[in-house]
Amino acid sequence: MQIVIDGKSCNAAPGQSLLEVARHNGIDIPSLCHHEGLPGRGCCRLCIVETEDANAKDANGTANAEDANGTANAKDANGTADAEDANGTADAEDTNGVADASPKRSLVISCVYPVHDSMTVYTKSEKVIRLRRTLLALLIEHAPDAEGALPAYCLEYGVTGYHGLLNIRKDEKCILCGLCVRACEELGNSAIQITRRGVDKIVAPPFDEPPQDCIGCAACARVCPTHAIDCLNDDERRTIWDKTFPLVKCAACGKPYATADELEWLKEKLLDTELNLAYCPKCRGRASRF
């Protein structure tokens, strides 16, 4: 199907999200809590855009337009030539309707909004920009110490941060988007969660202790848009969530590539596969090609 984003006609497939389609077509929409490999939850709202829906417009159309459609249908039953004529009329009327009634736009969260046929999207309208600025101001207020994408977007949108309006720790980095939790559920061992509630809400392992279930895969730290999760690596060890894991080196290239616990866990999970876990993914690929 075809949709129009910022005046550009884009190819889209059913089931894709608007954000996906936009990025695929080289149109960037800012996002914090989205990761292409993980299910979307629409938490940060930064990817907000405006849409205009041709079909919705029809349904809300003027009496005239509906009349014309009615005529078209009636003539359809009578004969092909007439029907074509009537369709022509209907279309003409339709365009007239659009011309004098300004089409209704709605705001949607593009990372979780599925595309549908003949929609028109505006990713940089005045309203969208204004909303994004508000969202960014609130986010930076909540996570004044955030690194990475959030301060970068603030700069881009001219949001000068932190007024100390909320009773939040000044060194807070986390925007509670939950991306780390999703990553841990999908790739790791569900070791962390968003815990407590209200203003006390934090991402934490059970009982705020080094999590027993953690295998040290560091998926959480990698996906975090604000670098809120500390992960320290040296040649031998990785420390994350106050837990230290020995690192295993690739048998071919010698680079540390996984924790021992992660490999143990993988072995159990992938019982019958013949992945050679002695190699890092890169060398493994290379080895299988020869």
Next chain:
Amino acid sequence: MILSQEKLLGLLQKYPPEKQHTLAVFQDIQQECGYLPKEHIIEAAQYLKTPLSQAYAMATFYRSFSLTPRGKYVIKVCDGTACHIKNIHEMRDTLARILDIDAGNTDKDGLFTLETVSCLGACSIAPVMQINDEYFGSLTVEKIYDILAKFYEVESYEKERSEV
């Protein structure tokens, strides 16, 4: 109070070992123990085949669960709008002063726990507090003293009797 292995197992086995029963299991444990002991959360999560992180998140989300032992009497002071405009904060401060604790804590004898809740649903008799299952409405600072005095009286009476 921590349950014996047997008792806990009996409680757990009332439910099929599925995640969807976590809340019900926690309510039962809270009822029995007055709080959710850490070891019980861990065992419940194992039994319900639920990641411990998710069980813990649930235990910390609901106000009706506590992760630390609570007093024999739990005082819930309303922090809702109706009570707010009826000066509930004066009553709360009075309670805090008498019990020598802040909201969210338990006094040193383990007798009273002081908590605030968003609305007790009894706004027509605001300002309101609840002690265990009993409601006390139209509060004044004087009333607070009287109510607490009665509880202390009952306590010392029971203590005496148990010593005889």
